[in-house]
Amino acid sequence: MKACFMGLGYIGLPTAIIAAKHGINVLGVDINPGVVEMTNQGKLHIIEPGMEEYLQEVVNAGLLKASTTPEISDAYFMVVPTPFKGNHEPDISYVEAATRSVLPYLKEGDLYVIESTSPVGTTEKMQSLIFSERPELKDKIYIAYCPERVLPGNVIYELVHNDRVIGGINEESTEKAIQFYGRFVQGTLHKTNSKTAEMCKLTENSSRDVQIAFANELSLICDKAGINVWELIELANKHPRVNILQPGAGVGGHCIAVDPYFITAEFPYESQLISKAREINNYKSFWCAEKVQNAILRFELEHHRKPVVAMMGLAFKPNIDDLRESPAKYITTKVMQACNNADILIVEPNVKEHKVFKLTDYKEAYEKADIVVFLTAHEPFKELPYTKGKVILDFCGIYKR
Numbered sequence: 001m002k003a004c005f006m007g008l009g010y011i012g013l014p015t016a017i018i019a020a021k022h023g024i025n026v027l028g029v030d031i032n033p034g035v036v037e038m039t040n041q042g043k044l045h046i047i048e049p050g051m052e053e054y055l056q057e058v059v060n061a062g063l064l065k066a067s068t069t070p071e072i073s074d075a076y077f078m079v080v081p082t083p084f085k086g087n088h089e090p091d092i093s094y095v096e097a098a099t100r101s102v103l104p105y106l107k108e109g110d111l112y113v114i115e116s117t118s119p120v121g122t123t124e125k126m127q128s129l130i131f132s133e134r135p136e137l138k139d140k141i142y143i144a145y146c147p148e149r150v151l152p153g154n155v156i157y158e159l160v161h162n163d164r165v166i167g168g169i170n171e172e173s174t175e176k177a178i179q180f181y182g183r184f185v186q187g188t189l190h191k192t193n194s195k196t197a198e199m200c201k202l203t204e205n206s207s208r209d210v211q212i213a214f215a216n217e218l219s220l221i222c223d224k225a226g227i228n229v230w231e232l233i234e235l236a237n238k239h240p241r242v243n244i245l246q247p248g249a250g251v252g253g254h255c256i257a258v259d260p261y262f263i264t265a266e267f268p269y270e271s272q273l274i275s276k277a278r279e280i281n282n283y284k285s286f287w288c289a290e291k292v293q294n295a296i297l298r299f300e301l302e303h304h305r306k307p308v309v310a311m312m313g314l315a316f317k318p319n320i321d322d323l324r325e326s327p328a329k330y331i332t333t334k335v336m337q338a339c340n341n342a343d344i345l346i347v348e349p350n351v352k353e354h355k356v357f358k359l360t361d362y363k364e365a366y367e368k369a370d371i372v373v374f375l376t377a378h379e380p381f382k383e384l385p386y387t388k389g390k391v392i393l394d395f396c397g398i399y400k401r
Contacts, residue, residue, distance in 0.1 A: 001024055001025065001074050001075065001180075002024075002025040002026070002027065002071075002072075002073040002074050002075075003016075003019055003024050003025070003026050003027070003073055003074065003075040003076075003077065003180070004026075004027045004029060004070050004071065004073035004075070004076045004077065004102065004105075005019075005026060005027070005028045005029065005077045005079055006029050006070065006076065006077060006078050006079060006080055006098040006101065006102065007029070007030060007078070007079040007080040007081075007098065007116075008028045008029070008030040008032075008035050008036075008039060008045075008066060008079075009030075009046075009079065009080075009081070010046055010048075010152065010254070010322060011079050011115065011148050011150070012028070012030075012077070012079030012080075012115070013028065013039070013044075013045075013046065013051075013055075014048060014051055014150075014155045014156070014159060015077070015079065015115070015148065015159060016028045016064060017051060017054050017055050017058055017064065018054070018156070018159045018160065018184055019183070019184055020058035020061075020063040020064040021054055021057065021058055021063070021184075022183050022184035023063070023183070024063070024183060024184075025063060026058070026063060026064045026065075027064075027065060027066075027067060027070065027071055027073060028064060028065070028066040028067070029066070029067055029068065029069065029070050029101075030066065030068065031068060033068060035066070036066040036067060036068055037066075039055070039059070039064075039066035040059065040065060040066050041059075042055050042056035042059045042060065043055075046321065046322075047320055047321040047322075047350055048152070048153070048155050048156070049153060049154075049156070050156050051155065051156060054156065069101075070101055070102050070105055071105065072105045072107070073105065073110070074109075074110060074111065075110065075111040075112075075113065075180055076102045076105075076106070076110065076111070076112050076113070077113045077114075077115055078095050078098045078099060078112075078113065078114045078115060078116055078126075079115045079116060080094040080095060080097075080098045080116050081094050081116070081254070082094060082095060082116050082117050082118060082119075082262075084258075084261065088261040088264070088265060089261075089265045090118070090119045090261065090262045090265060092118060092119065092122050092125070094116070095114060095116050095118060095122060095126065096126070096129065099112075099126050099129060099130065100129075100133075103130065103133050103134060106130065106134060106137055106141060107137075107141075108137065108140040108141065109140070109141065109142075110141045110142070111141070111142045111143075111144070111173075111176050111177060111180060112126075112130065112141060112142065112143045112144075113143075113144050113145070113146050113177055113180075114126065114144075114145050114146075115145075115146055115147060115148055117147065117201055117202070117254075117255065117258065117259055117262065118145065118198050118201075118262070119198070119262045119265070119266060120195050120198045120199050120202070120262075120266060121195060121198070122145070122198060123143060123144070123145040123167070123169060123194035123195070123197075123198065124169065124194065124195070126143070127143050127169055130143070142168065142172060142173040142176035142177065143168065143169045143173050143194070144166060144167060144168040144169065144173045144174060144176070144177035144194060144197075145167045145168075145194040145197045145198050146164060146165070146166050146167065146177055146181065146197065147164075147165060147197060147198075147200070147201035148164070149162045149163070149164065149204070150162065152253075152317065152320045152322055153318075153319050153320055159184075159185075160184060160185060160186050160187075161186050161187050162185075162187045163187040163188045163189070163190060164181055164185055164187060164188075164189050164190065165190050165192055165196075165197045165200050165201075166178050166181065166189050166190065166191055166192070166197065167191075167192045167193050167194040167195070167196055167197025167198070167200075168193065168194060169193070169194050174191050174192075174193075178191070199263075201259065202259045202260070202262050202263050203263075204259075205255045205256045205258075205259035205260065206259060206260040206263055206274050206277075208256050209251060209256050209257070209259075209260050209274070209277045209278065209281060210273060210274065210277040211244075211245050212245055212247075212248070212251055212256070212277075212281060213251075213276070213277035213278075213280040213281050214244065214245070215233065215244055215245045215246060215247040215248075216247045216248065216250070216251075216280055216281055216284040217280050218232070218233070218244070218247065219247035219284070220284070220287060228400070228401070229247060230246075230397055230400035230401075231400070233246065233247075246397055247284070247395075247397075248284075248327070248377075248395060248396050248397075249284065249285055249288045249327045249328055249331055249375045249376075249395040249396060250281050250282065250284045250285035250288070250327025250330070250331075251281040251284075251316075251325075251327065252316025252317065252324065252325040252326040252327050252328070252329075253316045253317060253322065253324055253325055253326075254322075254324045254325060257281070257316070257325040258325060260274045260275075260277065260278050261278065264278070281327075284327070285327040285330050285331055286334075288327070288331050288375070288393075288395050289330070289331045289334035289335055289338075291393055291395075292309070292311075292331065292335045292339075292371070292373050292393060293334075293335060293338050293339055295371050295391055295393060296309060296335075296339050296342050296371065299370060299371060299391065303370075306342050306343055307342055307343070307369075307370040307371050307391075308342075308343045308344075308345065308368050308369050308370050308371070309335070309339075309342050309343065309344045309345065309369060309370070309371045309372075309373065310345045310347060310360075310365040310366055310368070310369035310371070310372045310373065311328075311331070311332045311335065311344060311345065311346050311347065311373050311375060312347045312362065312365070312366075312372060312373060312374045312375055312376070312378075312381055313328045313347065313348060313374065313375040313376025313377075313378055313381070313396070314326060314328050314329050314332060314346065314347075314348035314351065314354070314357065314375070314376065315328065315348060315350055315351075315376050315378070316328065316329075316376070317376065318376055318377045318378050318379065318396075319350065319378055319379055320350060321348075321350040321351050323348075323351070326376075327375070328375035328376050331373075331375060332344075332346060332357070332375070335373075345360040345364075345365040345368065345369060346358065346359055346360060346365075347359065347360055347361070347362045347365045348376075349362050349378055349380050350378070362378075362380055362381065362384075363384075366384050369390060370390060370391060371390065371391040371392075371393065372390050372391070372392045372393070373393045373395070374392070374393065374394045374395060374396050374398045374399075375395055375396060376396055377396040377397060377398055381398050382398055384398075386399050386401070
């Protein structure tokens, strides 16, 4: 079997690698020639523990190659971004463009799968597009929506062991998709239809967003009340039926911070709680930026000089290099724009260089800083000593003081 993966990003590339490692002949397609070149050299363009060794193995074995154009295959997977347009309205143009790219290659018996996060009904829209352009394929190919459930940093394990939802446009398509994923997924493959599968992905991440919003709202209340939110949550979680998540600087990434909008855009009046959670989590980032700016002003008044400020972390979550929708990046940008009289050191240990930010080593930044702002709980930061002479703003629980 030959599988064509359209998109070699944080999900497409690992899935292509895992499929190839299980004996599937894989072509990975990406519009970025640099990504294609690195992939063919066995070099991973993202940070994911253990994945580069897998990539080198399947490239050397001839099981995976990358290209900027698709080829005739037996299965096609759309794993491209779904950005926003207008007021947080989902844009499926990348999915449509990827679909149009493979249209000339589709043949009877092929499997077409969307893995990209998509608004409800996207799979049916692509079905209509395919059959309008290739009417001879009607009822002769298999179409399904199959979202991933993985945690960056643990993708190798989770792609294989997590359960998956498999939603075909009909029962035959569901079964065909299960046959493919059953080659490497050891978790349970749950059958449903495409619309339910699409909504399931959005629901999972919206649920997480609501839970995080509770923790972030609690952190705002505790700050005003003079209560240690970390201690409070630890104590509340002693209750056998309470499990409050940890607060942070907001919510980022291309799932939890994005997927709820796919629901609120289509169901604005019915999604009151989901909408409010998005507002709270977005506001938490704004609130953090305000706290940093106020700390800078206080320092200047007390010491009559500009402070050195260390902004610790740009990634949206610990121990990865992914800056997409990152609240830490937003906060850093806001602080830099508002406080151009401060000496701001920017730290992201998982990124070698950045086209906008000049990066500083985390130990050097911590040593030089008068004000230390912890935005992302990277493991190296937890080794830094708590220094009483510094102003420390800990938004992610490094010290939990």
